[in-house]
Amino acid sequence: MPSPQQARAQASAITSTSGKAVPEADASPTSRLRELFDGPRLSPGQRRIAQYLIENITEAAFLSITDLADRVGVSQPSVTRFAAAVGFSGYPALREKLQSIALGTLAGGPVAAEENRSNELQAAVDAEIQNLENLRRDFADPGRVIQVGRELSRSTPLTVVGMRISVSLAEYFAYAARRIHPDVRLVTRGGSVAFDALLQSREAGGTWVLAFGMPRHAQETLTAIRVARGAGLKVALITDLALGPLVDEADVAFATGTGSRLVFDSYAAPGLLAAALLQAMTDADPERTQARLEEYEQVADQHQFFLKD
Structure with a gap:
């Protein structure tokens, strides 16, 4: 049975920054990742992992737990705890979800990926405005x-x-x-x-x-x-x-x-x-x-x- 976090992430529609519900397939990869990571209260170390995944999704989704830990500069147990914190049974389950999102990024091409990275700071401002x-x-x-x-x-x-x-x-x-x-x-x-x-x-x-x-x-x-x-x-x-x-x-x-x-x-x-x-x-x-x-x-x-x- 999926956790509440997984259920929210796997829902058929999510809310866009304009407040309107949009199909998950039409949402940007960054929006889908935020949907995964915004629910729980993450520690600063876990946020570093989340931020790395958002900024490097097309590559990070295919990394082993060892490689991801090395790229972010954290321990392997920290990655495992992060996966649990965002509602997954372990890193393999999280990576499977990340890979499905990464394929959408690749389909959007390099312009879409660059747009996702550049908008992360704007998303932080949007959250504070809310x-x-x-x-x-x-x-x-x-x-x-x-x-x-x-x-x-x-x-x-x-x-x-x-x-x-x-x-x-x-x-x-x-x-x-x-x-x-x-x-x-x-x-x-x-x-x-x-x-x-x-x-x-x-x-x-x-x-x-x-x-x-x-x-x-x-x-x-x-x-x-x-x-x-x-x-x-x-x-x-x-x-x-x-x-x-x-x-x-x-x-x-x-x-x-x-x-x-x-x-x-x-x-x-x-x-x-x-x-x-x-x-x-x-x-x-x-x-x-x-x-x-x-x-x-x-x-x-x-x-x-x-x-x-």
Whole structure:
């Protein structure tokens, strides 16, 4: 019995980038490969395999597992795990499917193959546009964002947590929030360092923590959220999934998609969501916001923080 992933890949019609269903025989090889690889959550190493297959399908489909592993620069067990992750019993079953797709590429000629490779980055942009469209629909009712922004604004100190890949989003938020909030504390390390920071934040009068949990979701993030709630802090979470251990532990969660077409995720929608929460914080206390921004601009001019336009 085929897995759900195989059933989806073997369906008689797929959805094109225009949103219209097209017969699988008429779909480009790249579209058919994306249909195979887009469903599961793949690790960066597995995405490297997927990307290589998409870019080199006419050759890669006929490689042995040893040769494919060598070309991509991974181990043979990694290829086997990749085949299982995308819904096949093993590499031979996956290769059989790849070969049927490769024959379609060969039939399309070198121009079609080159078009498939050149459009991979465009497909990544298209996926992020879809994430932003979904976020736009979520913003049709901005009540939760406004309310949480108000609570974050009131929390003094305000602690921002981001571990591993989520550090960049946490740093962006904390950097901007410090311009409008008197006491923002950034936690990017787990273990006892995070434990101390969260306890100190609560003892100093803090009431809320904003945590970022992007894939692959860090165990340290889950531990930090549990410590925060155990200390009496409330946790707002920005993540990519509406379900899961992180969401279960948070007081309020905002789930928005990440771009997963490339080897490493991109964060257009989570970044915009973070900016929306910052906007809600500024609107929650406009007088404080204006005073702090003006003070900061005076200091920036005095010390020449920035280049003159």
